[in-house]
Amino acid sequence: xxxxxxxxxxxxxxxxxxxxxxxxxxxxxxxxxxxxxxxxxxxxxxxxxxxxxxxxxxxxxxxxxxxxxxxxxxxxxxxxxxxxxxxxxxxxxxxxxxxxxxxxxxxxxxxxxxx
Numbered sequence: 001x002x003x004x005x006x007x008x009x010x011x012x013x014x015x016x017x018x019x020x021x022x023x024x025x026x027x028x029x030x031x032x033x034x035x036x037x038x039x040x041x042x043x044x045x046x047x048x049x050x051x052x053x054x055x056x057x058x059x060x061x062x063x064x065x066x067x068x069x070x071x072x073x074x075x076x077x078x079x080x081x082x083x084x085x086x087x088x089x090x091x092x093x094x095x096x097x098x099x100x101x102x103x104x105x106x107x108x109x110x111x112x113x114x115x
Contacts, residue, residue: 067098
């Protein structure tokens with residue numbers, strides 16, 4: 001069984017495909033100076049782009065690990081997540097408050113999806 005790695009550099013592959021499963025690295029927003037709503041929209045758009053590149057979409061997400069800088073922002077994230085995710089496609093999900101790699105990053109999402 002082959003492993004396909006896409007958008008790879010010396011330390012990370014943005015997309016890994018193995019056994020009909022797609023693994024995305026943690027997605028952070030393009031503009032880290034945006035507010036929580038803007039950062040969330042950016043992260044979800046990046047997930048859409050990477051899933052499409054891998055040949056799948058957000059209806060096939062199996063699990064999601066969500067890191068938020070501050071739990072007070074979870075309702076904002078959830079509202080946008082609910083708009084983005086098609087009805088009946090809710091994955092297994094964990095949402096945790098985390099110290100982020102850069103102070104300006106408010107949200108990071110890692111997903112695993114089926115092809």
